[in-house]
Amino acid sequence: MAENNNYKLTKRDRFNVFWRSQFLQASWNFERMQNVGWAYAMIPALKKLYTTEEDRAAALKRHLEFFNTHPYLASPVFGVTLTLEEERAAGKDIDDAAIQGVKIGMMGPLAGVGDPVFWGTLRPVLGAFAASLALSESWLGPIIFFFVWNIIRMAFLWYTQELGYVQGGNITKNLSGGLMQKLTQGASVLGMFIMGVLVPRWTSMHFPMVLSRMDVPAEEMVDFSGIAEAANEGVISGDMLRGVVAQIQSGMSIEPEQVTTLQNTLDQLLPGLAPLLLTLGCVWLLRKKVSPITIIFGLFVIGILGYVLGIFG
Amino acid sequence: MSIFTVILVLLVAFLAGMEGILDEFQFHQPIIAASLIGIVTGNPLQGLLLGGTLQLIALGWMNIGAAVAPDAALASIASAILVTINGASISEGIALAIPLAIAGQVLTMFVRTITVGIAHGADRKAKEGSFRGVEMYHIGALMLQGLRIAIPAGIILAVPAGVVTDALNSIPAWLTGGLAVAGGFIVAVGYAMVINMMATPKLWVFFALGFALSAVGDLNLIAMGIIGVVLALLFLQFSPEFNQGGGGGGNSGSGDPLNDILNDY
Numbered sequence: 001m002a003e004n005n006n007y008k009l010t011k012r013d014r015f016n017v018f019w020r021s022q023f024l025q026a027s028w029n030f031e032r033m034q035n036v037g038w039a040y041a042m043i044p045a046l047k048k049l050y051t052t053e054e055d056r057a058a059a060l061k062r063h064l065e066f067f068n069t070h071p072y073l074a075s076p077v078f079g080v081t082l083t084l085e086e087e088r089a090a091g092k093d094i095d096d097a098a099i100q101g102v103k104i105g106m107m108g109p110l111a112g113v114g115d116p117v118f119w120g121t122l123r124p125v126l127g128a129f130a131a132s133l134a135l136s137e138s139w140l141g142p143i144i145f146f147f148v149w150n151i152i153r154m155a156f157l158w159y160t161q162e163l164g165y166v167q168g169g170n171i172t173k174n175l176s177g178g179l180m181q182k183l184t185q186g187a188s189v190l191g192m193f194i195m196g197v198l199v200p201r202w203t204s205m206h207f208p209m210v211l212s213r214m215d216v217p218a219e220e221m222v223d224f225s226g227i228a229e230a231a232n233e234g235v236i237s238g239d240m241l242r243g244v245v246a247q248i249q250s251g252m253s254i255e256p257e258q259v260t261t262l263q264n265t266l267d268q269l270l271p272g273l274a275p276l277l278l279t280l281g282c283v284w285l286l287r288k289k290v291s292p293i294t295i296i297f298g299l300f301v302i303g304i305l306g307y308v309l310g311i312f313g
Numbered sequence: 314m315s316i317f318t319v320i321l322v323l324l325v326a327f328l329a330g331m332e333g334i335l336d337e338f339q340f341h342q343p344i345i346a347a348s349l350i351g352i353v354t355g356n357p358l359q360g361l362l363l364g365g366t367l368q369l370i371a372l373g374w375m376n377i378g379a380a381v382a383p384d385a386a387l388a389s390i391a392s393a394i395l396v397t398i399n400g401a402s403i404s405e406g407i408a409l410a411i412p413l414a415i416a417g418q419v420l421t422m423f424v425r426t427i428t429v430g431i432a433h434g435a436d437r438k439a440k441e442g443s444f445r446g447v448e449m450y451h452i453g454a455l456m457l458q459g460l461r462i463a464i465p466a467g468i469i470l471a472v473p474a475g476v477v478t479d480a481l482n483s484i485p486a487w488l489t490g491g492l493a494v495a496g497g498f499i500v501a502v503g504y505a506m507v508i509n510m511m512a513t514p515k516l517w518v519f520f521a522l523g524f525a526l527s528a529v530g531d532l533n534l535i536a537m538g539i540i541g542v543v544l545a546l547l548f549l550q551f552s553p554e555f556n557q558g559g560g561g562g563g564n565s566g567s568g569d570p571l572n573d574i575l576n577d578y
Contacts, residue, residue: 022337027435027454029428033379036428036435040451043444053442060439060447064432068379071336111378119375120510123342124503127368129534130344134365137358141365142348149339182549188511189519189545195508196523197537202369203504204497272528278498282505283512292373293383295502296411303495308487312494 004091007048009082014165016044018158021078024071033068038103045082049089059085062096069107070114075157077106079164113180121191122152128198199279200272207262207274208313214260216253223247224254262311314354314398319470321353323463326390330462331455333386333421336376341386343367343410350393359397363406364389370407370499373506374414381425384417386462394469399477404493405484411499420461428454519544 024037039060046059069077080102088094126145134141227244230236248254266273285295306312325346332340339345344364351360367389374382388410396406431454438446469477508520519541526532526540549555 023335023451023455025335026331026458027428027431027451028334028425029432029454030379030425031429032432036432036447036451036454039435039439039447043448047444056442056444057440060442060444061436064436064439064447115375115377116511119377120507123339123375124372124507125538127342127344127372129538131365131368132534134344134348134361134368137361139348139361142344142361145342145344146339153337182555185552185555186545186549188513188516189548190541191507191511192516192519193523193541193544194537195504195511196520196525197527197534197541199501199504199524200528203501206494206497270528272524275498275501276524276528278501279504279508282502283509286505286509292502292506293411293415295505296499299499299502300408300411300492300495303498304488304491307491307494 005049005051005089007086007089009045009048009086009165013045013048014082014161015158017041017078017082018075018161020044021075021157021161024074032064032066034071034074035064035067038067038074039063041078042081042085045085049085062099065100065103067103067107069111070118072118072153072156073110073114073160074107075161076110076164077103079161079166080106080168082161082165083168109180113184116184116191117187121187121194123149125191125194128194128202132202199275203272203275203278205274205278206313207266207311209262209311210259211262211265212260214258216256216258220252221256222252222254314470314474318354322350322394322470323467325349325353326466327459327463329386329390330459333384333417333462334424334455334458341389343371343385343389346386346389347393347396350390351397354394354397356397359403360393363393363396363403366403366407366496367392367410370410370496370503371414372500372503373510374503375506375510377510381418381422383411383414384421385414387417387420387465388414390462390466391469394466395477395481398470399474399481401477401481402489402493404496405481405489407496408489408492416465417462420465421458424454424457424461427457519548 020041020043024034024041026040027036028034029036042059042063046056046063050056050059067074081099084094084099084102088099126149130141130145132141133144222244224244227236227240230240270276282295286292303312325340328349329341329346332338340349344367347360347364347367348357349360351357351364354360367385371383371385371388374385376382391413392401392406392410395401395409396403401409431450435447435450438450512520522544523537523541527537532540
């Protein structure tokens, strides 16, 4: 390196990197994955740190190496790399391998945190909550989803990048010190609990198939014919209506025939049992490496057959 | 349908396509994408309801590592157009969304392969030290991802509405009925994907608890969320794997003043 540049990255520079880091995956490719996006986000800093064409070419080359992690968890890596580049530009002995080593070393464990926390917990929980609002025709659904998600995301990107920048190399120690593991475990507990909640609520499976029909004995049925006669003769009284209500409340049947469907029987066992078994079956299939799309098509076939045979409705 | 509507629909489609790869602002998530299509086509309620339903199905669609998930962007944009403009029912929209998600997945894999060439173009610009050149290649790739959704959306818009409606009407009743039934429970696959990613033997008890509370109780989701957070915090406090270092070891005084006092004696 020809010259030493003691430039310190300003908050504005770091903000520009943060803003561009949101476009990390734009040119995601199967060869080096997020590499161009990484270089793209580093450019505002590299521009300030390196002035000669030679230095700039070398800096770009080193940041176009393979990189791939969870797009949000790249932020602490950006922070650390900014510190390293700053020191390197100031003449410290930090070679390309050291910078690449830090990036590769951090990306694996961080992706392991980001996937369960953001994709596995936060988005399903927030998405399910928003969907329940949307299905009750409330526009708060999409609005809450959009704003809550983006506020959390942007705050996370900015503060973890700053944390990485301030802490520099020390951050790896902090991250491996159990904090990340705690975060992942806590998120997984919440996620598993909410999934348990969602399974019986929003999986709609109805089994209208009739298992048995039974005639209800006359004395166990609400006396509708009596009240209908009274109404026709115009002699209906409040007491008669009260009597009918009392009969209904005491559990007498209002139908002449008692129909038991498959649904009734299942609900007596445990409400939501069928969705539970279906979900567990899907988990089992996924563990057997069956692709989700295959399972979805299989369920469509089952749905169509069940509908034609009258099992589902 | 005015030219203005067409432009807005294509714009929303382009936005969803870009987000399908970025995964940042979430414009590709059904609840946002289908609602936006509903608004610009003048059928907001249809879009909102379709978006809410598709969102539940797509809960578990996530890009992990280099694996590409079914594409929520094409699924929500194309089926929202069919529902809000061509008059497909919401359950037909859901059924159509699944093959569309696979088509979108194939398209994004195609674009992700083309971008290998873009990365090499960026290498050449890097050799010249040209920041501008690298930026151009990067943004160009993003445009391709936007077009990946905008072009199919344009094709659907270009087909005369009558043709699409006739095709939809010619679907027999047993098929639409069956698809509607299946649409009610394919969310289970989404749940299973999320569970499959998180589940360790220890965590199944929390799933069981959530299920029991939900199946027999009437607590709403906010109450459930609070219970879930409390459980997570309790788990972290009491699980032995997190207490070996902090609680048992040195009296760093992090969380337990009583223990510190006792240790002093």
